[in-house]
Amino acid sequence: MSGQTMAEKILSHAAGKNVSPGEFIIANVDLVFAHDGTALLAIDVMKEELKREKIFDKNKVVFIIDHAAPSPAVGMSIVHKTMRAFAKKHGIRIYDVGNGICHQILPENGHIKPGMVVIGADSHTVTHGAFGAFATGVGSTDAAIAMVTGKIWLRVPETLKIVVDGEKKPWIMGKDIILHIIGSLGSDGANYMAVEFHGKVIKELSIDSRMTLTNMVVEMGAKAGLIPVDEKTIEWLKPRVSGELKKIVPDSDTKYYETLHYDITDLEPQVAVPPNVDNVKSISEVEGLEIDQVFIGSCTNGRFEDFYIAAKILKGKRIAPNVRCIAIPASKRVYGEILKSGIANILLEAGCVIGPPTCGPCVGAHMGILGPGEIAVSTSNRNFPGRMGDRTSKVYLVSPATAAASAVKGKLSDPRDFF
Amino acid sequence: MLEMVIRGRVWKFGDNVNTDNIIPGRYKFKTQNLNELVQYVLIDLNPEFAKKVKKGDIIVAGRNFGYGSSREHAPRLLKLAGVGAVVAKSFARIFFRNAINIGLPVIIAPEVYDKTDEGDIMEVNLEKGIIKNLSKNLTFKFKPYPREIMKIVLEGGVIEYYRKHGVFPWEESTK
Ligand code: SF4
Numbered sequence: 001m002s003g004q005t006m007a008e009k010i011l012s013h014a015a016g017k018n019v020s021p022g023e024f025i026i027a028n029v030d031l032v033f034a035h036d037g038t039a040l041l042a043i044d045v046m047k048e049e050l051k052r053e054k055i056f057d058k059n060k061v062v063f064i065i066d067h068a069a070p071s072p073a074v075g076m077s078i079v080h081k082t083m084r085a086f087a088k089k090h091g092i093r094i095y096d097v098g099n100g101i102c103h104q105i106l107p108e109n110g111h112i113k114p115g116m117v118v119i120g121a122d123s124h125t126v127t128h129g130a131f132g133a134f135a136t137g138v139g140s141t142d143a144a145i146a147m148v149t150g151k152i153w154l155r156v157p158e159t160l161k162i163v164v165d166g167e168k169k170p171w172i173m174g175k176d177i178i179l180h181i182i183g184s185l186g187s188d189g190a191n192y193m194a195v196e197f198h199g200k201v202i203k204e205l206s207i208d209s210r211m212t213l214t215n216m217v218v219e220m221g222a223k224a225g226l227i228p229v230d231e232k233t234i235e236w237l238k239p240r241v242s243g244e245l246k247k248i249v250p251d252s253d254t255k256y257y258e259t260l261h262y263d264i265t266d267l268e269p270q271v272a273v274p275p276n277v278d279n280v281k282s283i284s285e286v287e288g289l290e291i292d293q294v295f296i297g298s299c300t301n302g303r304f305e306d307f308y309i310a311a312k313i314l315k316g317k318r319i320a321p322n323v324r325c326i327a328i329p330a331s332k333r334v335y336g337e338i339l340k341s342g343i344a345n346i347l348l349e350a351g352c353v354i355g356p357p358t359c360g361p362c363v364g365a366h367m368g369i370l371g372p373g374e375i376a377v378s379t380s381n382r383n384f385p386g387r388m389g390d391r392t393s394k395v396y397l398v399s400p401a402t403a404a405a406s407a408v409k410g411k412l413s414d415p416r417d418f419f
Numbered sequence: 420m421l422e423m424v425i426r427g428r429v430w431k432f433g434d435n436v437n438t439d440n441i442i443p444g445r446y447k448f449k450t451q452n453l454n455e456l457v458q459y460v461l462i463d464l465n466p467e468f469a470k471k472v473k474k475g476d477i478i479v480a481g482r483n484f485g486y487g488s489s490r491e492h493a494p495r496l497l498k499l500a501g502v503g504a505v506v507a508k509s510f511a512r513i514f515f516r517n518a519i520n521i522g523l524p525v526i527i528a529p530e531v532y533d534k535t536d537e538g539d540i541m542e543v544n545l546e547k548g549i550i551k552n553l554s555k556n557l558t559f560k561f562k563p564y565p566r567e568i569m570k571i572v573l574e575g576g577v578i579e580y581y582r583k584h585g586v587f588p589w590e591e592s593t594k
Binding site: 024026037038041045049050121122123137138139140141142145149151153187188191192221222223276382384385386391 | 435437439443482483486487488489490491509510511512513516517520521565567568571577578581582587588589590
């Protein structure tokens with residue numbers, strides 16, 4: 001028998017038997033979570049359709065209020081109220097307004113460990129694969145079922161191995177790498193598959209950047225994105241979690257569905273041009289476009305490193321008069337870090353507005369909704385028509401470096417001019 | 420219990436029909452009531468669809484049907500509108516699972532799209548893995564669901580299964 005990929009290893013453990021791709025299994029779930037966009041339907045399914053009263057394990061279910069937080073409308077306030085009442089009744093952990101985005105605060109607060117099966121009622125749950133967990137997004141019915149049974153049916157995915165090598169230039173960020181990969185594979189290029197990231201560049205990447213990579217694998221259809229656990233992972237997790245940290249890596253003789261190689265030495269900063277995330281161009285093909293808004297934040301790029309790079313570009317400069325620049329840290333912790341390090345001040349002096357930790361304009365819920373025909377440059381992960389506001393508004397996805405450079409120049413711009 | 424054979428008229432849609440196409444956000448965030456939302460299903464791609472779709476009708480689509488958000492409103496609304504099955508070249512993963520869970524048959528059959536026109540009468544046999552285009556006298560094969568999924572699909576979804584048996588397909592019956 002040949003060795004196992006990371007996904008196969010984790011799922012074998014969760015199913016209590018050796019599994020192989022294509023097989024249907026019932027897996028034990030280590031963490032289930034839902035947020036204010038999906039928890040209500042999950043609660044309804046549990047109560048109205050399943051008529052079940054009990055949570056399988058109150059330590060393994062978490063709610064997060066992050067999508068429209070603090071609440072911008074009475075409708076959302078009702079959702080939040082219902083979530084709080086449910087959490088209280090069942091004794092589950094709820095991260096209320098002000099804590100930040102689910103995909104950032106779960107690892108920060110020690111909920112994620114290598115080897116776990118994480119089920120989230122959010123498509124970007126794949127982010128947690130950066131820590132060697134099998135994490136996948138589901139709908140509210142799956143979430144509700146996992147909440148009451150602690151189990152989920154899964155098809156064991158094939159694993160696509162992506163090897164990233166070359167010399168990473170300082171202006172190239174995790175975002176450019178993943179946009180480039182999505183552009184080459186297409187929006188369904190990894191459909192139903194687990195993606196495993198390998199290579200020199202991945203080893204060198206910070207945890208912040210690794211999370212950007214795994215965050216966006218869903219934009220090429222993947223079920224999970226995994227990064228082998230190394231010293232960096234362990235070091236990051238150690239102060240946050242209790243208990244043993246498994247060093248989840250693939251076996252050395254593993255067979256993959258396919259292995260793809262990328263060399264990013266000469267990669268230019270990348271831009272995902274609307275209307276699809278896989279419509280990826282190099283900055284030199286699209287620079288100069290007039291813009292109205294810049295957003296630096298989201299579960300893709302709202303971490304310390306992202307603001308650090310943005311601040312490097314914005315230091316001592318002013319954002320162009322024709323744009324507004326919205327910076328939103330992904331968590332309370334990130335917020336604290338940018339305050340302490342002086343980054344927040346640099347952003348404010350440059351003319352940015354800093355919002356409380358939340359999803360913010362990423363999903364068009366509040367705090368920066370685009371008007372008709374407006375164009376945004378955003379560090380988030382989706383550019384579907386109307387994603388950030390009016391149907392006729394447009395979103396260009398970029399790295400924080402490209403976003404900051406664009407804010408200064410008032411048009412879509414190449415960050416290399418600032419390095 | 421779901422019919423093993425689904426028969427209806429074909430509605431055709433292209434590649435990358437996303438969850439926002441199925442139910443645009445400008446309606447979705449006004450009300451969460453499915454019965455109110457169903458009149459808008461697929462409205463941006465075909466304004467006539469919601470008005471004219473009949474029970475059992477079949478959607479034939481291209482690549483990556485249902486991509487985007489994990490919200491379940493999309494498959495729930497198609498089912499509520501009367502759609503009997505969706506036959507596509509491929510599906511986005513989360514949509515596929517949500518559809519199975521709520522009992523909307525979703526079938527991967529890449530050859531069907533190019534040989535089928537809107538309005539054709541089509542018959543899908545879930546158990547045998549056969550699609551017949553009765554208007555054109557064509558037969559296509561697809562891989563039937565694995566046993567575990569078939570069990571869920573034939574009961575009309577995982578929730579229906581649970582309602583009927585009091586346990587999930589993987590739980591021991593203790594009742
Ligand atoms: S930041 Fe955007 S993509 Fe991330 S969880 Fe929030 S809404 Fe979803």
